[in-house]
Amino acid sequence: xxxxxxxxxxxxxxxxxxxxxxxxxxxxGEGPLGQEFDKIYEDTHMGQDSWEKAESQLVQHAVSVALxxxxxxxxxxxxxxxxxxxxxxxxxxxxxxxxxxxxxGVFSACASMSETLxxxxxxxxxxxxxxxxxxxxxHFCTAERQFRMPLEYGGQRTSTSQWTVTGxxxxxxxxxxxxxxxxxxxxxxxxxxxxxxxANMGAxxxxxACDTLMTFFSDTNTGPGDFDLILTGDLxxxxxxxxxxxxxxxxxxxxxxxxxxxxxxxDLNHQDVAAGGSGCGCSATVLCSRILNKLNSxxxxxxxxxxxxxxxxxxxxxxxxxxxxxxxxxxxxxx
Amino acid sequence: xxxxxxxxxxxxxxxxxxxxxxxxxxxxGEGPLGQEFDKIYEDTHMGQDSWEKAESQLVQHAVSVALxxxxxxxxxxxxxxxxxxxxxxxxxxxxxxxxxxxxxGVFSACASMSETLxxxxxxxxxxxxxxxxxxxxxHFCTAERQFRMPLEYGGQRTSTSQWTVTGxxxxxxxxxxxxxxxxxxxxxxxxxxxxxxxANMGAxxxxxACDTLMTFFSDTNTGPGDFDLILTGDLxxxxxxxxxxxxxxxxxxxxxxxxxxxxxxxDLNHQDVAAGGSGCGCSATVLCSRILNKLNSxxxxxxxxxxxxxxxxxxxxxxxxxxxxxxxxxxxxxx
Numbered sequence: 065x066x067x068x069x070x071x072x073x074x075x076x077x078x079x080x081x082x083x084x085x086x087x088x089x090x091x092x093g094e095g096p097l098g099q100e101f102d103k104i105y106e107d108t109h110m111g112q113d114s115w116e117k118a119e120s121q122l123v124q125h126a127v128s129v130a131l132x133x134x135x136x137x138x139x140x141x142x143x144x145x146x147x148x149x150x151x152x153x154x155x156x157x158x159x160x161x162x163x164x165x166x167x168x169g170v171f172s173a174c175a176s177m178s179e180t181l182x183x184x185x186x187x188x189x190x191x192x193x194x195x196x197x198x199x200x201x202x203h204f205c206t207a208e209r210q211f212r213m214p215l216e217y218g219g220q221r222t223s224t225s226q227w228t229v230t231g232x233x234x235x236x237x238x239x240x241x242x243x244x245x246x247x248x249x250x251x252x253x254x255x256x257x258x259x260x261x262x263a264n265m266g267a268x269x270x271x272x273a274c275d276t277l278m279t280f281f282s283d284t285n286t287g288p289g290d291f292d293l294i295l296t297g298d299l300x301x302x303x304x305x306x307x308x309x310x311x312x313x314x315x316x317x318x319x320x321x322x323x324x325x326x327x328x329x330x331d332l333n334h335q336d337v338a339a340g341g342s343g344c345g346c347s348a349t350v351l352c353s354r355i356l357n358k359l360n361s362x363x364x365x366x367x368x369x370x371x372x373x374x375x376x377x378x379x380x381x382x383x384x385x386x387x388x389x390x391x392x393x394x395x396x397x398x399x
Numbered sequence: 400x401x402x403x404x405x406x407x408x409x410x411x412x413x414x415x416x417x418x419x420x421x422x423x424x425x426x427x428g429e430g431p432l433g434q435e436f437d438k439i440y441e442d443t444h445m446g447q448d449s450w451e452k453a454e455s456q457l458v459q460h461a462v463s464v465a466l467x468x469x470x471x472x473x474x475x476x477x478x479x480x481x482x483x484x485x486x487x488x489x490x491x492x493x494x495x496x497x498x499x500x501x502x503x504g505v506f507s508a509c510a511s512m513s514e515t516l517x518x519x520x521x522x523x524x525x526x527x528x529x530x531x532x533x534x535x536x537x538h539f540c541t542a543e544r545q546f547r548m549p550l551e552y553g554g555q556r557t558s559t560s561q562w563t564v565t566g567x568x569x570x571x572x573x574x575x576x577x578x579x580x581x582x583x584x585x586x587x588x589x590x591x592x593x594x595x596x597x598a599n600m601g602a603x604x605x606x607x608a609c610d611t612l613m614t615f616f617s618d619t620n621t622g623p624g625d626f627d628l629i630l631t632g633d634l635x636x637x638x639x640x641x642x643x644x645x646x647x648x649x650x651x652x653x654x655x656x657x658x659x660x661x662x663x664x665x666d667l668n669h670q671d672v673a674a675g676g677s678g679c680g681c682s683a684t685v686l687c688s689r690i691l692n693k694l695n696s697x698x699x700x701x702x703x704x705x706x707x708x709x710x711x712x713x714x715x716x717x718x719x720x721x722x723x724x725x726x727x728x729x730x731x732x733x734x
């Protein structure tokens with residue numbers, strides 16, 4: 065049975081991650097984690113006739129490999145939780161359309177991987193399901209044209225801008241079995257400090273990550289020193305620095321055990337990605353490759369996975385709205 | 400503890416709906432349910448400077464009234480589940496931005512009210528929360544310009560088209576207390592029979608409603624005669640007729656106890672809405688007014704609420720994709 069400590073829900077049953085997969089594009093394959101992905105597509109179209117369909121192909125591929133690694137068939141999965149950045153979630157919807165599993169669509173922008181992972185684990189702990197599946201995705205080309213400019217326009221990028229990861233991650237959670245385990249979930253509240261620069265998402269999301277981490281540390285009476293890794297989703301260079309500063313003001317030093325998926329997935333010195341990677345696919349593919357690999361091997365013990373989302377749309381930005389941020393936290397333990 | 404029967408999850412703890420509210424626009428206020436709404440805004444802008452902000456205002460208002468009727472404050476709600484039709488869910492996100500409750504964003508298009516209601520009830524039954532909140536919305540003007548044409552264009556409407564409801568519904572679910580109760584949830588799978596006409600959503604969604612209802616009847620060994628009302632979300636005239644036909648082919652007669660929120664909310668003979676109402680706000684405002692009123696008074700006993708969603712986007716339609724449908728079912732009992 066789940067136990068509540070303030071805003072944090074402890075999961076004493078420790079649901080297990082039985083299988084996971086990360087499928088990416090060429091640029092991600094050329095980055096530091098290249099060897100750890102399940103599949104690298106050389107072609108940005110992944111054999112499809114549009115980038116949106118290509119993103120769906122990434123999702124379908126990741127789900128299929130995750131199921132296979134978990135040695136489960138779709139009819140054994142009680143629910144799946146999926147989300148992406150595209151209008152009306154079409155990347156994941158069309159990606160899982162032919163996989164016959166009851167579906168909960170979710171949206172937390174780039175925080176969707178921790179929302180879906182948290183829901184998967186909570187459903188298992190609450191006895192609502194025996195097996196659950198999470199999947200999220202993003203694609204540089206679909207995101208650019210939807211959120212910013214047509215690619216053909218060749219718009220200049222600012223130093224605070226981030227590069228949307230082309231990739232999908234999927235994982236399967238179960239009550240029993242061998243694999244990394246999930247011990248706590250802290251669901252984020254919306255925080256909006258008035259940032260309006262859509263080319264500086266890290267700054268919009270850092271306060272939410274700070275709030276969720278502070279809440280978790282306070283609820284569980286822990287601090288950064290109790291964890292081997294504190295991993296945000298896609299704050300990038302600017303947002304990560306801000307998060308450190310915000311926490312330092314509260315007397316919390318993240319020290320050397322902090323990392324950000326957006327800074328791990330690319331070689332920031334050589335891959336021309338400005339402030340790092342971003343997108344639902346960023347935290348999803350980093351989690352579902354190196355991080356879960358290290359939790360599986362025991363190289364990592366206790367990890368806090370804190371994906372952040374910027375809950376804006378181009379329409380909201382054009383109407384002068386600021387960018388609300390959210391961050392959901394999931395505590396993972398090594399096998 | 401929840402009990403599983405096939406794809407259906409029974410909730411023996413019978414979570415209760417403690418408070419609910421429906422807030423609508425003028426056209427909805429002039430319809431047959433006008434007397435039962437909590438607030439009717441005469442102005443389509445609801446005092447805001449854009450229709451998107453107006454839709455957020457509807458959400459904020461509905462959530463505020465639902466909390467007040469439940470006699471609860473935001474800090475007593477462990478989680479809220481919200482969703483709408485706008486790109487990146489901005490109507491609900493900005494509507495609840497200032498309400499400090501941990502947030503799970505969801506997306507099932509027009510099925511979002513049954514997804515959020517189902518999640519609220521499942522979280523209570525699984526011991527994951529003491530109080531949960533659901534809210535969804537739509538607005539005729541935001542939906543028209545996003546999914547179809549600028550309003551100023553004055554596009555012709557086909558006889559199969561539906562009128563997006565301007566309204567928001569919100570409700571609060573709890574383990575204890577007096578109110579209509581929730582007894583079962585059947586989460587839908589995606590069904591796509593190849594319909595490509597974005598002006599005929601009812602036809603795209605009817606097969607999903609048929610599949611979910613058939614699954615529920617089979618799982619629970621019940622039939623339409625066991626319920627006082629079987630209520631779909633926004634199939635409209637065309638989709639409702641199709642649903643009846645699809646079920647008749649399987650030997651199931653919906654009889655006189657079937658209704659559709661899209662046909663209840665407007666006077667179809669006099670309000671010029673073609674095949675009826677649609678949108679997240681359609682099922683949300685009908686559920687959170689007349690239906691819950693009648694469950695509250697005991698006038699209705701057992702009700703199946705089956706909101707359906709068309710999981711498409713304009714981009715997907717332009718790329719030649721067919722329209723996947725989904726339907727989530729929630730069984731409600733009168734007080």
